[in-house]
Amino acid sequence: MxxxxxxxxxxxxxRFPRPWRTCPRCGTQRAFECSDKFRLNANGRRLDAWLVYKCTTCDDTWNHTLFERRHGRDLDPNLLSALEANDPALVGRFAFDVAALRRAAHRVEExxxxxxxxxxxxxxxxxxxxxxxxxxxxxxxxxxxxxxxxxxxxxxxxxxxxxxxxxxxxxxxxxxxxxxxxxxxxxxxxxxxxxxxxxxxxx
Ligand SMILES: [Zn+2]
Structure with missing residues (x-):
């Protein structure tokens, strides 16, 4: 036994990690907080998707690119509906992707x-x-x-x-x-x- x-x-x-970026409105580096919302943009049949962050000081937004110019037919319909619904599980998947955030930020606060x-x-x-x-x-x-x-x-x-x-x-x-x-x-x-x-x- x-x-x-x-x-x-x-x-x-x-809490979600916070990317630090230069905020254009504040003119200095600030922490950005995840807004829990996606932004989608259709350009003909091509789609862009971002996760929206806000400057913790002035509320200016920064759009974290998830994908760009993706053909609608190449997208999983479940992914598309989750993006449109601001699905919290999908928000978490992207908001915890520290490696992707690091590529777009000076540093990431975890x-x-x-x-x-x-x-x-x-x-x-x-x-x-x-x-x-x-x-x-x-x-x-x-x-x-x-x-x-x-x-x-x-x-x-x-x-x-x-x-x-x-x-x-x-x-x-x-x-x-x-x-x-x-x-x-x-x-x-x-x-x-x-x-x-x-x-x-x-x-
Ligand atoms: Zn700011």
Whole structure:
């Protein structure tokens, strides 16, 4: 019988990333906020689509190009109707595409995520010796792995680094880098904080 308790944490972002661009009206670099709205333009049979952003200081708009001069017949009808309806799931797909935003901005401000859900992946062993945390991030999240573990498990960050150095934490991921989808962290529970770690990992 396995003595490993496996849990999955699913992270969500509370805010869309904000691109910083030179605002023509303000005359300086400003953060732009997603307006949750698309703009479509038909030019004959060709379509352009943008996601509309607003300057956080003066409300001037900036249109983030999603595609240009696309032939109507080449477009998935579901995509077209989702664009016309400002479908929130589609807004999220583009608004979290940090790579595309970076190509159009000086820099992109990302926000830390929250753990929205923790679930055990199997029955809890009577006396678990190891804890495995699998982290799912359906959208990109800017929080560092050690900060996430620290805030969720109630351990100081320095302690997390020390546990890793001592081999009580095993992960292929870098502690000081943003959490990636599918990241896996294993804890050896032969440490003084085992009860607290177990309790906090599951709630
Ligand atoms: Zn402005």
């Amino acid at each position: 396995s003595c490993t308790l496996s849990v999955r944490w699913t992270l969500t972002a509370n 926000f830390a995520g929250n753990v929205a859900h923790k679930e055990a992946l199997a029955d809890r062993p009577d006396a678990p010796e190891r804890l495995e945390i699998l982290i799912a991030t359906p959208v990109p999240i800017a929080i560092r792995l050690d900060r996430l573990l620290s805030s969720e498990l109630g351990l100081p960050r320095a302690r997390i680094g020390a546990m890793r150095d001592a081999g009580h934490i095993v992960t292929a991921a870098a502690l000081n880098r943003p959490v990636r989808d599918g990241c896996r962290v294993e804890f050896d529970l032969a440490v003084g904080e085992a009860n607290m770690i177990l309790r906090n990992a599951c709630r």
